[in-house]
Structure formats: structure tokens, C-alpha cells
Amino acid sequence: MxxxxxxxxxxxxxxxxxxxxxxxxxxxxxxxxxxxxxxxxxxxxxxxxxxxxxxxxxxxxxxPVVPAPSKIVCVGLNYRNHILEMGRELPEFPTLFAKYPEALVGPYDEIVLPGYASHAVDWEAELAVVIGTKARRLSPEQAVGAIAGYSVLNDVTMRDYQYRTPEWFQGKTFEATTPFGPFLVTPDAYGVDTDIRTEVDGEVMQHSNTSDLVFGPAALVSYISQIVTLNPGDVIASGTPGGVGHARKPPRYLGDGAVLTTVIEGLGTLHNPVRVEG
Incomplete structure (x- = not known):
């Protein structure tokens, strides 16, 4: 469904x-x-x-498929190929940070970038896990039943702000920058083993498979539920594969007029023009 x-x-x-x-x-x-x-x-x-x-x-x-979740919990460094691309070792535990709902836009809306923070804007295609029932201290086996479904999200990131400090939050939650949708697809209709890719102006930048996740959806729901109660409609952005602009040599970023397309086969497509405000 x-x-x-x-x-x-x-x-x-x-x-x-x-x-x-x-x-x-x-x-x-x-x-x-x-x-x-x-x-x-x-x-x-x-x-x-x-x-x-x-x-x-x-x-x-x-x-946005869930316009105002109470929580958006994001996972960093969760695709094997992206971790290796960034020169890191596979993690023992998930790396977590948060976004606020004001960051979300619809699957075809503009991504609006303020001019003062639009110099190193990167793309991050992500499988979004949407919670369907209250989840608190669940085992991975129990966590499977707490997942309402899956969607597509792009964790558009201001790298210059992200790396101002060791904490990533400030580069991750600029308003009107995170497309999310178009659909929630229930688990009976989607298996976590499909192509995920990002295109910028029609050029493929990221291309992987959602099965490359280090920590899968149930493991993430279980782990996060040990820390905080997850409520229906809450979103977990499960991490991005290799191919981000910041890791390229030379780096590549989004600019005014660019078109960002994010696809997860079986879930849908985001297609978002980028606009830099003066």
C-alpha cells in the first residue's frame, strides 16, 4: 500500500x-x-x-509525506561504500543527529538556500524509515513491527556549516532544504534491496543499493528506541551511500538553478530545483 x-x-x-x-x-x-x-x-x-x-x-x-514528525533522527556513515569513501572504519554503533520538521519540503518543491550558506551544499540520498506505532526499548525483532513503511529523503547538507564544529547539526537542518516523499510504501510492498541514486542536472552522482546499509531499519529502530521513545510518524533517515559531492576531487556542490533528483526504486522519485536567495 x-x-x-x-x-x-x-x-x-x-x-x-x-x-x-x-x-x-x-x-x-x-x-x-x-x-x-x-x-x-x-x-x-x-x-x-x-x-x-x-x-x-x-x-x-x-x-512531505509526513509534514510535521515529532522527531527526525538521522544516521551518518551507514553505507559501507560511503564509509570507505570518507576514509573511516565501519562503526560499532550508529552515528546519530537530528533535523527539525521546518527543514522538510515536498518531493517536487524548491530547495531554498540562503545566499550566506550556499557555498558548499551537498546531496545525500537516503532511505527514510517511518514509524507506525510507539516504539520504546524494542529488540530488533520487535522493531520490525514498529515500521509503518519507507520513503525517499535527501539530506541536503551545508558542508561549510557542518564542519564549523565537531557536531554536525548546524549543517543539517536549514529550513526548506530536505525533500521527503512522495509516498510511504508499507513493508509488505517494499523490500530493502533496491537501487538508490542521486542525479544532479541529469548526471548520476550516487548509485548504490539499500541493502548496503551497515545498520538496517529494524536495528536502527531498536537502537534509537533505547534512547528515546519513537512515536507514530517519526522519521529515521538511514544514511547515504558513496558519491557525495564533498568527497569528490575537486569537490562538487549544488548551485542556483541546479536540479536535484533522488530515486529509490520501488519507493519513488524526488525532483527538486535549487534556488539561492539573494
Missing amino acids: KLATLRTPAGTVAVRVDETDAVEIDGYADVGALLANTDWRSIAETAGGLAHPLDGIADTAWA
Whole structure:
């Protein structure tokens, strides 16, 4: 099953995305609100609200699939090829940092960069894990059942701000820089073993497979749940593969007018123009 959050003239609404239509799930303004109901799966499966033909939906009508999660927990250095690319050893524990919801934009929205922080802007394609039930101190086996589904996210990063200090946070959560969506795909419809790639202006920059994760989705949910309660709608950005711009020689970054495309086969595509504010 695919779920999404759709922008309509009446406001946003959670939808089930079928083969030809996006069907409104009445009473739920977005996928996060839907997941807060413990019966979210049956509610979504039986929804019969207004149907929007997919071929009539404008790209920018798709909102971030969960527009306002209570937590966005990000994982650094979690693809084997990226760790080796950065000259590091495989980690014993996940490297964690956070984003705030204000960083999120829709799958086709502009990525808006302030001029004072647009000199070393990098791309990071990531598999997003979305939580479907409260998760606290779960084993990896229990954590499997806490995953509502998967989506696509790009952890666009201001490298100059990131490396001002040993802590990464300040380079990771600039507002309106993190595309997320277009769909949440439930685990029965997606296996974590598909191509993941980033393109900049049509040129492939990252290309790997989600199976290259050092710490898989269930392991991440379990580990993070030992530290903090994960709530329905919370997001784990599971890390990026090799091919980031900062590791290239010479480095390459996003600039004004660039188009960033992020694809995970089986989940969907983000396609975001980049705009630098004066």
C-alpha cells in the first residue's frame, strides 16, 4: 500500500495512492495524523473518499509525506561504500543527529538556500524509515513491527556549516532544504534491496543499493528506541551511500538553478530545483 499527503484547495489530506487515483482518507489531514490512529492500516485500506486521478495532480500538490514528525533522527556513515569513501572504519554503533520538521519540503518543491550558506551544499540520498506505532526499548525483532513503511529523503547538507564544529547539526537542518516523499510504501510492498541514486542536472552522482546499509531499519529502530521513545510518524533517515559531492576531487556542490533528483526504486522519485536567495 502507498500513502501520501496531498495539498488541495481545502487543505492537506492523507490519501491512499492506488494505480490510477489518490483516494482521500477522510478525517486525516496528513499521513502523520493517520499513523497516530492505531487502526491506521485498516482505515487506509477501506477509505473511500474523493478520488483524484493521478494524471491530473500537479507535482507540487504532493506535500512531505509526513509534514510535521515529532522527531527526525538521522544516521551518518551507514553505507559501507560511503564509509570507505570518507576514509573511516565501519562503526560499532550508529552515528546519530537530528533535523527539525521546518527543514522538510515536498518531493517536487524548491530547495531554498540562503545566499550566506550556499557555498558548499551537498546531496545525500537516503532511505527514510517511518514509524507506525510507539516504539520504546524494542529488540530488533520487535522493531520490525514498529515500521509503518519507507520513503525517499535527501539530506541536503551545508558542508561549510557542518564542519564549523565537531557536531554536525548546524549543517543539517536549514529550513526548506530536505525533500521527503512522495509516498510511504508499507513493508509488505517494499523490500530493502533496491537501487538508490542521486542525479544532479541529469548526471548520476550516487548509485548504490539499500541493502548496503551497515545498520538496517529494524536495528536502527531498536537502537534509537533505547534512547528515546519513537512515536507514530517519526522519521529515521538511514544514511547515504558513496558519491557525495564533498568527497569528490575537486569537490562538487549544488548551485542556483541546479536540479536535484533522488530515486529509490520501488519507493519513488524526488525532483527538486535549487534556488539561492539573494
